Amino acid sequence: MIFASDNWAGAHPKVSAALARHAEGFAAAYGSSTLDRAIEARFNEIFEREVAVFFVGTGTAANSLALASVNRPGGVTFCHREAHVIEDECGAPEFFTHGARLVPVDGPDGRVDPATLTSEIRRFPPGFVHHGQPMAITITQATEIGTVYSGAQIDEIAAIAKHYQLPLHMDGARFANALVHLGMTPAEMTWKRGIDVVSFGATKNGCWCAEALVFLNPADAADLPFIRKRAAQLFSKSRFIAAQFEAYFEDDLWLDLARHANATAGRLQAGLTGASRARIGWQSQTNEVFAILGKEDAEAARGKGAIFYDWKAPRSVSGTIGEDETLVRLVTSFATGEDDVDRFIELFQ
Amino acid sequence: MIFASDNWAGAHPKVSAALARHAEGFAAAYGSSTLDRAIEARFNEIFEREVAVFFVGTGTAANSLALASVNRPGGVTFCHREAHVIEDECGAPEFFTHGARLVPVDGPDGRVDPATLTSEIRRFPPGFVHHGQPMAITITQATEIGTVYSGAQIDEIAAIAKHYQLPLHMDGARFANALVHLGMTPAEMTWKRGIDVVSFGATKNGCWCAEALVFLNPADAADLPFIRKRAAQLFSKSRFIAAQFEAYFEDDLWLDLARHANATAGRLQAGLTGASRARIGWQSQTNEVFAILGKEDAEAARGKGAIFYDWKAPRSVSGTIGEDETLVRLVTSFATGEDDVDRFIELFQ
Amino acid sequence: MIFASDNWAGAHPKVSAALARHAEGFAAAYGSSTLDRAIEARFNEIFEREVAVFFVGTGTAANSLALASVNRPGGVTFCHREAHVIEDECGAPEFFTHGARLVPVDGPDGRVDPATLTSEIRRFPPGFVHHGQPMAITITQATEIGTVYSGAQIDEIAAIAKHYQLPLHMDGARFANALVHLGMTPAEMTWKRGIDVVSFGATKNGCWCAEALVFLNPADAADLPFIRKRAAQLFSKSRFIAAQFEAYFEDDLWLDLARHANATAGRLQAGLTGASRARIGWQSQTNEVFAILGKEDAEAARGKGAIFYDWKAPRSVSGTIGEDETLVRLVTSFATGEDDVDRFIELFQ
Amino acid sequence: MIFASDNWAGAHPKVSAALARHAEGFAAAYGSSTLDRAIEARFNEIFEREVAVFFVGTGTAANSLALASVNRPGGVTFCHREAHVIEDECGAPEFFTHGARLVPVDGPDGRVDPATLTSEIRRFPPGFVHHGQPMAITITQATEIGTVYSGAQIDEIAAIAKHYQLPLHMDGARFANALVHLGMTPAEMTWKRGIDVVSFGATKNGCWCAEALVFLNPADAADLPFIRKRAAQLFSKSRFIAAQFEAYFEDDLWLDLARHANATAGRLQAGLTGASRARIGWQSQTNEVFAILGKEDAEAARGKGAIFYDWKAPRSVSGTIGEDETLVRLVTSFATGEDDVDRFIELFQ
Secondary structure (H helix, E strand, O other): OEOOOHHHEOOOHHHHHHHHHHOOOEOOOOOOOHHHHHHHHHHHHHHOOOOEEEEEOOHHHHHHHHHHOOOOOOEEEEEEOOOHHHHOOOOHHHHHOOOOEEEEEOOHHHOOOHHHHHHHHHOOOOOOOOOOEEEEEEEEOOOOOOOOOOHHHHHHHHHHHHHOOOOEEEEEOOHHHHHHHHOOOHHHHOHHHOOOEEEEEOHHHOOOOOEEEEEOOHHHHOOHHHHHHHOOOOOOOOHHHHHHHHHHHHHHHHHHHHHHHHHHHHHHHHHHHOOOOEEEOOOOOOOEEEEEEEHHHHHHHHHOOOEOEEOOOOHHHHOOOOOOEEEEEEEOOOOOOHHHHHHHHHHOO | OEOOOHHHEOOOHHHHHHHHHHOOOEOOOOOOOHHHHHHHHHHHHHHOOOOEEEEEOOHHHHHHHHHHHOOOOOEEEEEEOOOHHHHOOOOHHHHHOOOOEEEEEOOHHHOOOHHHHHHHHHOOOOOOOOOOEEEEEEEEOOOOOOOOOOHHHHHHHHHHHHHOOOOEEEEEOOHHHHHHHHOOOHHHHOHHHOOOEEEEEOHHHOOOOOEEEEEOOHHHHOOHHHHHHHOOOOOOOOHHHHHHHHHHHHHHHHHHHHHHHHHHHHHHHHHHHOOOOEEEOOOOOOOEEEEEEEHHHHHHHHHOOOEOEEOOOOHHHHOOOOOOEEEEEEEOOOOOOHHHHHHHHHOOO | OEOOOHHHEOOOHHHHHHHHHHOOOEOOOOOOOHHHHHHHHHHHHHHOOOOEEEEEOOHHHHHHHHHHOOOOOOEEEEEEOOOHHHHOOOOHHHHHOOOOEEEEEOOHHHOOOHHHHHHHHHOOOOOOOOOOEEEEEEEEOOOOOOOOOOHHHHHHHHHHHHHOOOOEEEEEOOHHHHHHHHOOOHHHHOHHHOOOEEEEEOHHHOOOOOEEEEEOOHHHHOOHHHHHHHOOOOOOOOHHHHHHHHHHHHHHHHHHHHHHHHHHHHHHHHHHHOOOOEEEOOOOOOOEEEEEEEHHHHHHHHHOOOEOEEOOOOHHHHOOOOOOEEEEEEEOOOOOOHHHHHHHHHHOO | OEOOOHHHEOOOHHHHHHHHHHOOOEOOOOOOOHHHHHHHHHHHHHHOOOOEEEEEOOHHHHHHHHHHOOOOOOEEEEEEOOOHHHHOOOOHHHHHOOOOEEEEEOOHHHOOOHHHHHHHHHOOOOOOOOOOEEEEEEEEOOOOOOOOOOHHHHHHHHHHHHHOOOOEEEEEOOHHHHHHHHOOOHHHHOHHHOOOEEEEEOHHHOOOOOEEEEEOOHHHHOOHHHHHHHOOOOOOOOHHHHHHHHHHHHHHHHHHHHHHHHHHHHHHHHHHHOOOOEEEOOOOOOOEEEEEEEHHHHHHHHHOOOEOEEOOOOHHHHOOOOOOEEEEEEEOOOOOOHHHHHHHHHHOO
């Protein structure tokens, strides 16, 4: 009953097999092998246009380099108040941009609120050097709390980005989970709506270490080869990332794995909704479920082997949580079994 | 006949097997799993003392974070003129130290010359702010051109480091190759001689992506967890690196692989020494051989499938290279076959 | 009727005279002249202990270098939400610390609220690398909105700083204005209460360009000479700053000038309090007055030559401001005449 | 007999007078005053075209921000081996560019050698990420050793800059000294020959603290307002710099002062050439004279009140200096008296 995080899972057997397959023989280093090239072409197919793809080692690297690629002196990036970039990356985005700042934007359900975003951008009038200057907007899809921006919601943010001529980044650490929820194509969820660059995460969804920075307009990536190398993110045996993506994309494995994780979370969410000793914090749409449990029940569940983290309650629900209750996050992954879900639900009947 | 680089090889089957083995099940993320801990303890055994170990993704990351950990404002690090940090890392060390500089030090056979090093350090008198201040010395073991610092040579550099109270870093991208050449233990090649921190590379010697930053005095690493995370080098599924190291160290696999690479290079060097149409640039001691070939012969070899790079001749040999000749680098690895070596030698008889 | 800012004034005649006096002859450069040394000694007297003093060119430089001197990887500095460092320095503190972040802390009347501060610091548990680590607290004395921390209020913040072992910085862009309001000595307002480092501003109070970074424990400043030089803030003819401080401190000119500015502001505040067409936003204690005016009246005053800026209303007063009203900031300085004050008040009777 | 440096002098009386004159009254802050605007217009006249001018506090700031304005990831700037940017700025250029590197280029007489420059640039082939990428060339006019690039010599460097599409920066800490030596106009010495940006120094030539960063193509400066503010180089009472420039330019004071400094140096150089106990290291063309003196004679001169620094001998002359001799630098300025020069020469007859 491990619901700590989707990064507690290992790698899918097909990913392991791909690594073993490509371990033999020799291939050009630093991203120039035949396999690297083939996977880059695969990204073109997946996004239905020519994109510029850069493999990197971590989601933090992808996000930070995305912002570095649009860096401006005194720059300010707008993100949701609970976004990974501002909360969980130890200042890496600021470090890779030499001090460009992240400005938190509030919004319900984990999503940036368009009106608040506009109001925050307006705090930085053009040419007023004291405050600095807007440089980017970043949204997280799926969000940190399991929700998803609908197509219309992306459109709204993209319209603001366009109006203020700001590049729009999508942190897709759980890109696949959002995608299968929406039933969209990658193109529909990104460039067709105005996204400029995506942190395309595969690690949480069945790979060991496979993240890609995808520029939907290759011209935007002119300096990225140098930015990535200078950031120590150019792998010599780069094909070990390419090999993971090969398996990831083959026969739509990635979509299947995300569907499994989402379905398992849905089963968990439904089960807890009907349970007498638990309730849901809010409706998750992907593979993270947030539940309000009695503190004693939570400890008892841990005693029986369940692993999960307490979570800081957003304002919208904090008022509803009793003194003897706790909000917890339950994450499923490609590797989560239905039996574990059912055993967990059973604990709260 | 692939002698382009040791990073053109893939991963050793035992490394692949370890990855497959650990791909199943769940484990704590971000370096806190049982396996991560076990491999950290393994490093203690290998270095015969308690060390602080940090897994990172690339050798450039290891080197850059090592320097970041001893960073000083206006800082200057002394390295060999041909060192990887100054020649081949796109300014990553300077970037990760916010502009601390690398000062090249000359020295024969790829090694920093102690007298020249002292003379360069003296150019930065204490407290003279205009020039900046010394902050570290870094040496490469094995060097960029296949040679190795002997124990006595390390002692000499370490004495200077101690005299000027400068931390001493060892870029060990080919640590194992140097180690087996010297027949020393890791302790003898490092802390027993005054090395403070090591970039411990395994990627070139049979892993996919396994580099470790090893602080021989754990107290020196107090801030490294933050430095590494901020640098986007903390992997969520960190155990995929740990798993590689598990296989790497088991039954001294790493030493066997390095011995194979060195032996193959030795065979190649000996063969070319005796060949009529080739000669050796200098005596390599590890797995890189530098040969002077006729330009036409080199092209002919490439036509027959040999892959290798031309190399910039150091001053010591450039005078001996004819107009119609070229200096080339030939790198062997754990995966290099003797038959390939012999076929290559045959081409130059 | 110029109330735009205290930096719209020029320099006091005694400051000009000192510059003219020291313009002749030769003196050692880069801060090592007899005059530089004498003024450094003067700072020791003023602070009643040995301090380390560094002249810099701007308040932004003083603040940024203060934070650079206590920089930590993934570092977080806590400041008031409206502080100059976070609102008006274009990201300079983040830039000079390579991305260390500023976390805004709310608090009434322009002062950091101790309970909120504690709560914000606790969001960064020791060793939790994802969030980063606390590195400093900074308060502004006088605050951005004209108020002053009392001795007891400084004590409260200092106790928190001590508890969490965080250095405590005071942005003293208007140090003198706060000092004369409190009737304290510099020692009483700083190190006797736990302040570690002060941005000691003189520019707004009668100098051209005279800012000093004062370390109350000289040992904390060991690296500052390099930090300052690397930041391009070491002036070759440094004595031009020293000369300004010479005049500034002579016969307590600095305190007289601050008293004048405060008194003029007090007169303005009292006058507007009694005026029929204006009211005060809150009680200022120094040389900035915040008034709520009718929009038409404000424009009319501007038409008659008054210069002042609209100000963003803090939450505490925004509810009390009518649609046809505006909050404005009125700043006095050493150069403000009482007649200008009286003429301005007259406009709102 | 003070020949230590031109920055040991104070300010010219006309500069002091201008500061006193503008000390009265109020003026808009942060560079937007009438005086600031007027001086900016004056720069347009002086350079015979519309330029973008930014006042900063130090020459190191001007140089560093110039390079920051053309910054590229993994960037490399080419400069003379003895240039101020690489030798005497404590890594400020690297710091302000987040680690972009300076590559030293050799060349006789303090000037970058065009052939060597080309050869160094070629070490960085386009797109080869490991080495980094060229980003700028910088030359110093006058050079660190008193020589001057002729028009033809600037043309040669500019042709290389153009060929490789690299911006060309001129460190003009002693711009006026070079200008009057050449008898050129500012336009002829800069943009008419291909210079893109100039660090225009006035501090060494009679001001207290007046440096300007001049972009000869204003479009290149689009981000500079933010770069400068973020670097803490935007002065609130910016007109104190403008006032100095007002006096500096009035009635060609700046050219007169530079002529005086050069003439005094010329007298010194001629005198020492004819002296029996001294000889010249090389022909200086501006206000720095380099002489080879007997060590005992040098000490004796110091004993009689002469102040000057020993200088590191360049290779071209080091062979000619005896064991009991020393190379010294003697700098004159606007404030150097002929009597001091004559007294000094007399010591070496």
